[in-house]
Amino acid sequence: MLNGLIHAHSGLRWLLLFALVYAIFNAFSKKKNGRFEAKDKMISLFAFILTHVQLLIGLLLYLLEKRWTGFSHMKDAYSRFFAVEHTLGMLIAIVLITLGYIQSKKATTDSKKFGKIGVYYLIALIIIIASIPWPFREALGAGWF
Secondary structure, three states: OHHHHHHHHHHHHHHHHHHHHHHHHHHHHHOOOOOOOHHHHHHHHHHHHHHHHHHHHHHHHHHHHOOOEOEHHHHOHHHHHHHHHHHHHHHHHHHHHHHHHHHHHHOOOHHHHHHHHHHHHHHHHHHHHHHOOOOOOOOOOOOOO
């Protein structure tokens, strides 16, 4: 079960990254003179939902692997990355995506709706990319899938 969750979490990141890039591109391309329609809401909602699915899988993995073992993990770069850096970075990104989605719903004009989604999702995407254990990162590489 643990191995399946790891592969699901790792593979789902590609769908999430694509959804975020698509939502950001959609938001910035329609910001000036686009109309915020149901399709645009669904694009941002899909990215929002995928991030929360990743959060649930990640939290389940975190609990199953028992990464939090006091402060002894701070000595090991691999354990520290997953226990602190990856977890904190992803939580910040998920909060930003949630705030962007909520702020876009509260915005009064279509331009502001697209702006909120574009900016919040873009900042979150940068944090997510920095927090992923890419295969080319020394001693952290987790594989492409």
